[in-house]
Amino acid sequence: MDWWKTKKSLRAVVKKERSVRGRERGEILLEELIKCCDGKPNPIKFFSADQILEATDTFSESNRASELFDDTPYDWYHHSGKNNNHHHHHHHQMILIKKWRYRFNEQNRGNFCRDIAISSMVSGHKNFMKLVGCGLESEHPVLVYRAVTKPSNLDLKTLLSWRKRLKVAEEIATALAYLHTAFTRPFVYRILRLGDILLDDEGDGGGVAKLCNFSHCVSIPQGETFVTLDCSCLGGDYDYMDDNYLINGVVSEKTDAFGFGIFMQKLLTGEERFRELLTLENRKFPNWLSRYIGEGRIDEIVDTKMLEKMGEVTDEERCRMEAFLVLSERCIGRRGEVPKMVEVAKELKILFR
Structure with a gap:
């Protein structure tokens, strides 16, 4: 028996299966795109499973973007640049591939499609990362982005400059404000995790912050101000979730404001998680910060x-830190009306000057 013939026909079967799978998923994605983008989706490329495998050298260890965290639900890969002459090689280095660790199934297909659509x-x-296209044929979907020059995660252990943290806050506020206002319906990012923020470390001003996962994003229906979700399945890190979301499943622009307020407090205190205070009954964790405002004790x-x-902290910087903390408290609803993210971004721009 000619082994290569059986191998070939088997390959043909696999290929057909993949393309059927790719087509079915493409249709689901199209629905999501039409839903999200009001029927005017941006053009994106669809890559075959083979193209993705070739690009990543079959997801080889040497192509992993090892500078990026492992505690997110996806892995990042650089383009291998193999089998290319030098001229192509440079061009191909320009992509970064995000591979979901979850398999594409009934439960999470909406998440993947939403990530791609948004x-x-x-x-x-x-x-935001610049999307080139996606691959839907394999069990684990991938997104293909234009590469950032020097990607890194937002890591509070290494990002020690106060000015850079201020800049990151301003950029993430700008990103959230854009999601809330740029489209016919507001999109709520919903779950602001440090691991979903990438920094592009090259370029002027030392890095640009980018949000890079939209699988939890929710759109607010036209004419409504909130949407109700079942949040029992979330589990884990509650620290960016306000009570109205956690207890009643209510998601609105305020959900993002709250998550962002907590994010600001993490940037200021260096605490990556307010974990020890995180039982449901005892969610008073942001309270203790208030005591340090206005008495010149912010350093504590x-x-x-x-x-x-920073070395010597000037009074001006101390004032800036206090203003930053007060703004974070407004975001989490401790000081009257919760501000809109557009307003938060503006105030941070002024602070950053």
């Missing part, structure tokens, strides 16, 4: 490593 809509904005709660790096 990525395609926000692609032109500097605080600010990230000590960041303070060391």
